[in-house]
Structure formats: structure tokens, C-alpha cells
Amino acid sequence: MNNRHVILFVLLLLVLVVTFLMQLFVGSVHIPVGEVLHILMGSNQVSDVWRNIIIESRLPGALAALFAGAGLAVSGLQMQTMFRNPVAGPYVLGISAGASLGVAVLILASGFIGYSAEVHQLSGIAIIAAAALGSVAVFLINFFISFRVRDVVAILIIGLMIGGGISSLIEILQAMSGNEALKQYVLWTFGSFRYVNNTQIGYLSVFIVFGILVALGLSKSLNALMLGDTYASSLGLHVQRSKFWIVFCTSILAGSVTAFCGPIGFVGLAVPHLARSIFKSANHLVLTPACALLGGAVCCVCNVIAGAPGSDIILPVNAITSLLGAPVVIWVILKQKRM
Amino acid sequence: MVLKAENLSIGYRAESPVFSAIDFSVMQGEVIALVGINGAGKSTLLRTLAGLQAPMAGALTIDGIEINQMKAAERAARISIVLTERINIDHITSKDFIALGRLPFSNWLGAVSEKDNEVIVQTMNVLQIAHLQNRTFNELSDGEKQRVSIARALAQETQLIILDEPTAFLDFKAKHTVLQLLQDIASQLHKTILFSTHDLEAALPHCTSAWVMTEDRKFIATSSNLDEIKKLFR
Numbered sequence: 009m010n011n012r013h014v015i016l017f018v019l020l021l022l023v024l025v026v027t028f029l030m031q032l033f034v035g036s037v038h039i040p041v042g043e044v045l046h047i048l049m050g051s052n053q054v055s056d057v058w059r060n061i062i063i064e065s066r067l068p069g070a071l072a073a074l075f076a077g078a079g080l081a082v083s084g085l086q087m088q089t090m091f092r093n094p095v096a097g098p099y100v101l102g103i104s105a106g107a108s109l110g111v112a113v114l115i116l117a118s119g120f121i122g123y124s125a126e127v128h129q130l131s132g133i134a135i136i137a138a139a140a141l142g143s144v145a146v147f148l149i150n151f152f153i154s155f156r157v158r159d160v161v162a163i164l165i166i167g168l169m170i171g172g173g174i175s176s177l178i179e180i181l182q183a184m185s186g187n188e189a190l191k192q193y194v195l196w197t198f199g200s201f202r203y204v205n206n207t208q209i210g211y212l213s214v215f216i217v218f219g220i221l222v223a224l225g226l227s228k229s230l231n232a233l234m235l236g237d238t239y240a241s242s243l244g245l246h247v248q249r250s251k252f253w254i255v256f257c258t259s260i261l262a263g264s265v266t267a268f269c270g271p272i273g274f275v276g277l278a279v280p281h282l283a284r285s286i287f288k289s290a291n292h293l294v295l296t297p298a299c300a301l302l303g304g305a306v307c308c309v310c311n312v313i314a315g316a317p318g319s320d321i322i323l324p325v326n327a328i329t330s331l332l333g334a335p336v337v338i339w340v341i342l343k344q345k346r347m
Numbered sequence: 348m349v350l351k352a353e354n355l356s357i358g359y360r361a362e363s364p365v366f367s368a369i370d371f372s373v374m375q376g377e378v379i380a381l382v383g384i385n386g387a388g389k390s391t392l393l394r395t396l397a398g399l400q401a402p403m404a405g406a407l408t409i410d411g412i413e414i415n416q417m418k419a420a421e422r423a424a425r426i427s428i429v430l431t432e433r434i435n436i437d438h439i440t441s442k443d444f445i446a447l448g449r450l451p452f453s454n455w456l457g458a459v460s461e462k463d464n465e466v467i468v469q470t471m472n473v474l475q476i477a478h479l480q481n482r483t484f485n486e487l488s489d490g491e492k493q494r495v496s497i498a499r500a501l502a503q504e505t506q507l508i509i510l511d512e513p514t515a516f517l518d519f520k521a522k523h524t525v526l527q528l529l530q531d532i533a534s535q536l537h538k539t540i541l542f543s544t545h546d547l548e549a550a551l552p553h554c555t556s557a558w559v560m561t562e563d564r565k566f567i568a569t570s571s572n573l574d575e576i577k578k579l580f581r
Contacts, residue, residue, distance in 0.1 A: 092435075094437070224456070225455065225456070227456055227457055228450060228453065228455065228456060228457030231447060231450065231457055232447065232450050234436050234439070234447075235434060235436075235447060236430075236432065236434070238399060238428070238430060238432075239428070239430065241399060241419060242397060242398075242399070242422070242423060242426070242427060242428045243423050243447070243448075243450045243451055243503070244419045244420040244421075244422065244423030244424070244450070244451045245419060245450075246419055281437075284437050284438045285438070287438075288438050288440075289438060289439075289443070290436050290437060290438050290439035290443060291443060292457075293456060293457065293458060
């Protein structure tokens, strides 16, 4: 960490604060900045409707965007280092696909046997449990495969195949389900920060903060793994053990975000590249906090855009992150080709 | 430091080892070239010496301790390696790259200490690469990359440094520079250096001895005399 990094961290923190507050100030209902500040200070001289909008809707959504972005970006950073592949992301492990399958089974299959109304009511805890189960299942499959197959490309292809297989299962479930269940599922796949309530934010924040702290503790292992398994082992690293903890950590981060906010693409893939370019560093002690801050800021901006300020429409967050993220990924691949 | 092998067999299956009956004893400060045709088992031998794969039979010790019995951290304190595989790390500076050699000494977070920094600066001076320290590893020439890679191994402060074909991608001038540096490291810093090579003419003048892995599966430790070695390949 040098002086340049310190300055960049301060700037990034400022950007994060500004983008976070933007989410509270901007929305489909116009609330004057002064009133928003009064509500945040806990003042009683404000309309209850406005207070409700800020405290029960905008604030949890803003926090969800912050934690989700931080978690996805750190998880993507770890994947790219572990697989030594610039286009790896949490999706490569199929963790999000696994979570989607869990949710699809819950919403679509239970709708199929006539439970849809109740599922809609319990959606909170039920969807989270289903997503968590799905991601843990895929995590376990991947983990055992990674013991047998050491080739990085093979693991990536197997990950893609697992994802493909899971998508097919989901499509079959979709074909068999009724309109109401299908609509619910599709809405979840859009990804959103604004349906996360204040209780869920509590859980999400605990998972993400824990995951990022573990990731920071893995910095040394990740730095060694940049050189590949052989060098890492020659530097005294217990490679298999380190990889277990990395997979554990990414699963917690990506799995919990997907469970609470739906599948959100490209943040985990693109943000680590932006962080490396901005900080011009490969050291994970620098990159991990940088990804957390930058990922949080990116998702805050996406959340504001998704709210389509000035209109009543809410756009799918997944579409916004993909629109912003895809060019970054193309840029990364072009840059690799040049070398 | 003494590196010693007695009746060592190397390979992947005990019933059909790649190479058997390897005996040698290496002292501190020696520079040894490992030569042999492609597929002779040079890489397998180097991997076994580095503790990255287990011997099939026989004894292989460093200072009397079985290399295969050592914990990864103990090995890291005694043996460092430089491989041929191309490394592609975005945005890493040469200095940060060399700093990776200090990981065995760092705290659990892997932060670089004052002492680490001293060793890194010293190492860069030995290899005459201080001017490269802030440049990105990916934009260095092949010769510069090789010197930075050797600096990383040297920063690990091990008695034994093992290199897999360190001159493979280098032009004539860079090849000479790297070989001279290896010789200097051995004689001035009392390191033991072992490297595989196909480049007999260039390498042997810088070595104290040579190991030949012949086509008929004999392991011969000999002097670094070019004519003697050429006879073994007839």
C-alpha cells in the first residue's frame, strides 16, 4: 500500500458515500433533499408517507445494493485468481445457477402442485433457504470435481456444463408450470435490491462482512496462487487447503447475494478488472478492499438507474449490470489478445 | 548445505519408474547443469528434488532431512524454483513480483515488512534490475522477465535454487547474462544452483559439474567438460 493507494481509497470511499446517498434522494416519488436528511436524522416533523418510503423502502434497498456489490466483486476477484482466468466470476462455479435452481424448484414445482399463493407469502425465508440449498449443492459438486480435476480449463468447462444442465432443468420446470408461478420466478431472476426488507438486510450484512473479512485473511494465499499451484506450493502454501477456504468464502458471498437479491451478472466479473486498472496493483491486500468499495458503488449506481428516476417503471437490475458490465469484459478480452 | 540422493527412483508409478538408480551428492556453492534429450526425465527429476512429487524409491535428503517428509513451509525455507511456464499477472510491478518470494517470511496477511523490503532491494541490486522495479512484469522482455523471476527465487533466501530451462526463450545476449548471473549468485552468495538445459555450449562454462540423463537410462554425474559430455550422447 503506497500513498497513491491511500488517496485512491479515500476518493473511492467518497464516491461510495455519494452513490449510496443518491439512492436515498432519487426515486419515483420526489422527496426534497432537506426532508430526506430530516428523516435520516430521526426528526418527527416529516410526513409519515415519506418517512415510510425512505426507512422501509429506499434505505434497505440502498444497503442491499451496497452489500451485494461488495460481496459479488470480492467473490469474483477470488475466482479470477484461483482459476487464473480473467473471465472467471462467481457464475463460473455455477453457484448462482444452483441458487436459481433452488428457487425455481420452490416457486415453479410448488406452483405445479398448487401451493403458489402461500409460497408468495413466505417468499422471504423460503426463497432464501431454497437458494442457499441450491448453491451449497453446486458448491459441493464443484468442490469434489476440483479434487479430481486439476486442469483450470477443464474446471471452467465443467462449471459451464453444470450451469447449462441446470438451465435446462429450470426450462423444463418452467414449461410445466402455471403463469402465476412463472411470473414470480422470472421476476426473481431479474434481480432486485428493492425487495429486500430490513430483517433480511441484517442477515445479508452479516454474511457479506464475514465473507469479506475471510477474503482479506486469504490475501496471502491468493497472492501466492497468482503464480500457479506449483509456485504457490514451493512458497510453502498448502494449496488444497487454501483452495477449500477460497471456494467456501466465494460460496458464502455469491450464494447469499443471489439468495437475497436474485442473480446479478457481470459485477463479479467486471469490477475486479476495474479495481486492478485503477489501483495498478495485483496485491490482494489492496484489491480486496478496493473491490468491496468499487463493487458497492457500482451496484448503488445500477440501483439508481434501475429505479428509472422520474418514472414509475422499475428496470431489472440484472439488465443494467449486464449492459454496463459486458463492454468491460469485451475490453478485458481485447486487452488480453494484444499481449 | 548438502543435497544427496541414494538409489533414487523417480516417476509416477512405483512399478514403472521414469528413471532409477540416481546417486549424487551436491555441496554448497555448486552450479550444476542437468542435460538429457527430451523425455529423458529431467523435469520429473527437478520436480522430485523440489519436493513437488514423491520419489518412487530410494533416499533424497537435504541436510539429512528427507525432502518428501518436509512440510511445505520447511521446504519453502530451503528450496526455491523458477519454472518455464509463462506467467501472466495483470498490473503486477517487478518489485511486487519479487516480493512474492518473501511470502514464507511474512505474517498471516502477507504484508511486506522493512526487513523484506531490504532483502528485495538487495536482490534487485545483485541481479542489476533495480531500474525495472516499477515496470509492469507483463511488459518486460523475456530476458528481463527471467532476471525478475530469478530475483523472486533469490528473495526467498533458500540455499538451493532449482531452475527449469532458464535460457529457453532467450536470445544470445540475454542467455549469457542469465548464466553469468547464476554463476555469480553461486560463487558470491554461496547458493547451490541446479538447472536443466539443452544449451550445452553456452551453459557448461558457467557450471562446476553436470548431470547427464542418457538415452539408455543411466544417470551420470560428471565434470562440466563439453567434450566428455558429448561422448555420452554418441
